Amino acid sequence: MAVAVRVQDLKKVYASRNGDPVHALDRVNLIAQDGEFVSILGPSGCGKSTLLRIVAGLIPASGGDIFVQEHRVKGPNPNVGMVFQSAVLLHWRTVMENILLPIEIRREKVDQYRERAMDLVRLTGLEGFENRAPYELSGGMQQRVSICRALITNPSLLLLDEPFGALDAFTRDQMNVELLRIWRGESSASSARENKRPTILFITHSITESVFLSDRVAVMSFRPSSIIKTFDIPFARPRDLSVITKPEFGELVLEIRSHITVE
Amino acid sequence: MSRLINSPESDDTTRELLRSQRATEAGDRMKSIVLPTLSFVGFILIWHFAVVYFDLPVYILPRPLSIFPEIARRPEMFLRHAWVTLFETLAGLGLSIATGVILAFMIVWSDNMEKMLMPFIVLSQTFPKTAIAPLMIIWFGYGYLPKIIISFLIAFFPIVINTVLGLKSPKSDMIDLMRSMSATKAQVFAKVRIPMAVPYFFSGLKIGITLALVGAVVGEFVGADSGLGFLIMAANNQFNTRLAFATLFVLMILGAFLYFIAEFLERRVAPWFEASRRTDK
Numbered sequence A: 001m002a003v004a005v006r007v008q009d010l011k012k013v014y015a016s017r018n019g020d021p022v023h024a025l026d027r028v029n030l031i032a033q034d035g036e037f038v039s040i041l042g043p044s045g046c047g048k049s050t051l052l053r054i055v056a057g058l059i060p061a062s063g064g065d066i067f068v069q070e071h072r073v074k075g076p077n078p079n080v081g082m083v084f085q086s087a088v089l090l091h092w093r094t095v096m097e098n099i100l101l102p103i104e105i106r107r108e109k110v111d112q113y114r115e116r117a118m119d120l121v122r123l124t125g126l127e128g129f130e131n132r133a134p135y136e137l138s139g140g141m142q143q144r145v146s147i148c149r150a151l152i153t154n155p156s157l158l159l160l161d162e163p164f165g166a167l168d169a170f171t172r173d174q175m176n177v178e179l180l181r182i183w184r185g186e187s188s189a190s191s192a193r194e195n196k197r198p199t200i201l202f203i204t205h206s207i208t209e210s211v212f213l214s215d216r217v218a219v220m221s222f223r224p225s226s227i228i229k230t231f232d233i234p235f236a237r238p239r240d241l242s243v244i245t246k247p248e249f250g251e252l253v254l255e256i257r258s259h260i261t262v263e
Numbered sequence B: 001m002s003r004l005i006n007s008p009e010s011d012d013t014t015r016e017l018l019r020s021q022r023a024t025e026a027g028d029r030m031k032s033i034v035l036p037t038l039s040f041v042g043f044i045l046i047w048h049f050a051v052v053y054f055d056l057p058v059y060i061l062p063r064p065l066s067i068f069p070e071i072a073r074r075p076e077m078f079l080r081h082a083w084v085t086l087f088e089t090l091a092g093l094g095l096s097i098a099t100g101v102i103l104a105f106m107i108v109w110s111d112n113m114e115k116m117l118m119p120f121i122v123l124s125q126t127f128p129k130t131a132i133a134p135l136m137i138i139w140f141g142y143g144y145l146p147k148i149i150i151s152f153l154i155a156f157f158p159i160v161i162n163t164v165l166g167l168k169s170p171k172s173d174m175i176d177l178m179r180s181m182s183a184t185k186a187q188v189f190a191k192v193r194i195p196m197a198v199p200y201f202f203s204g205l206k207i208g209i210t211l212a213l214v215g216a217v218v219g220e221f222v223g224a225d226s227g228l229g230f231l232i233m234a235a236n237n238q239f240n241t242r243l244a245f246a247t248l249f250v251l252m253i254l255g256a257f258l259y260f261i262a263e264f265l266e267r268r269v270a271p272w273f274e275a276s277r278r279t280d281k
């Protein structure tokens, strides 16, 4: 299997206002295989967003090497889709126009992507809402729109930064199930295209969420942060919420918790 | 899903509820017309009876209702002067919008530009612009130009500042999102910054529009042979307080007219404003 993301000895130092540098990341090493779902788990402020932003090419690293699809990351990569904690939708555009935004940015013909956009709308359960304004949608639905927007370009890598962190617990559980369905559906539903299941880097500070979703969970220590341990998650897919009640699930969550340090 | 949303309409109790809700809303609308009218009439009454009770001579304070005959007696004269002031105001405002928007773009486009321009803009605000009105007359004569320049100097600040705020209003996640799609700086402006700046621009414009009128009138105070500011000065010199009040009234109408034009444009062009308030939940 090819390697989708390779992070080697990554360092990041921020210059803070009072002059003391903030060592956000210190020798982070991480590998994600093609089509793998990897969660990065750690307490708030440990540098998870920093790591993701460096992989996305949004900010430079202070040291180390980062490769996406064997290419060194030098800046934003159009083959990467991003989802943030807030849906960041353009509220003067309809749902459909928001989903097609990346196509406009690429200066491609928007009409050629309407069909794919509708596929995604159906896949994410947004059917009937494609001509609504974002503010007419609930928080969970807004986040679905932002997932569609990230997927419209068929990215090979999807970066999600606490995408469901702002949702209530029930919606969050539901969105986790949906995310897995969308991610797996991606490979079969529209197989006419060249697309295959994207690799996912998923950031969270919920242990349960990370175990439920992932093939692998990487645990980050507190600053200066690195990845102290990764866990393989053995549960078979497709998964539904009943996995959570398995004793092995609880044991794994406890085991992971024992490795998490807070400031 | 659409059936779900429509279904309450078919429910009798819900329909009843909606009807009473609409009735309350209609009542609120009525109140928002009746109450201001009442306070306005009250104000006129107090003014009128104050003049009668204290027996004030007309050169101190004319009766409020004597102002309208004053205007009706020679409307074309008021119109002629109002036209001059309106022209100066709109020219000053136009200059403010052009300069303000261009400066705002430069400031948000480049950090170096911001460092170079911001001190000037802030200084221009602390600087007493009306105090240089007499100088303007020396430099530019008695024509329209000095009034337009004063009007511009006063009005452009709120337009620049608000437009800058608007162009900077997208949160960092929004900018990161755009950059992650490999959007160019120009695309970030076109797709995000400019649309988000529209409501801000209009609030700046609404402040600027009234300030531009003040600027034109101040310019006319200092030296002019036409315009509403000139008319007020002329009325003052003749102790014709009724004429001064009539002119003030015309000025007020002009200011309100300009403000409502801006508000109308805002409603037409910036439906985003409402939307943005609703999404910030």
Ligand SMILES: Nc1ncnc2c1ncn2[C@@H]1O[C@H](COP(=O)(O)OP(=O)(O)O)[C@@H](O)[C@H]1O
Binding pocket: A014, A015, A016, A022, A024, A042, A043, A044, A045, A046, A047, A048, A049, A050, A051
């Ligand atoms: N632009 C920045 N300048 C200075 N310090 C920053 C900046 N961004 C993040 N940091 C600091 O780096 C650390 C990690 O931040 P972040 O990656 O956002 O953590 P997380 O996403 O895990 O909560 C925090 O201590 C934060 O204060």
Ligand SMILES: [Mg+2]
Binding pocket: A048, A049, A050, A161
């Ligand atoms: Mg974060």
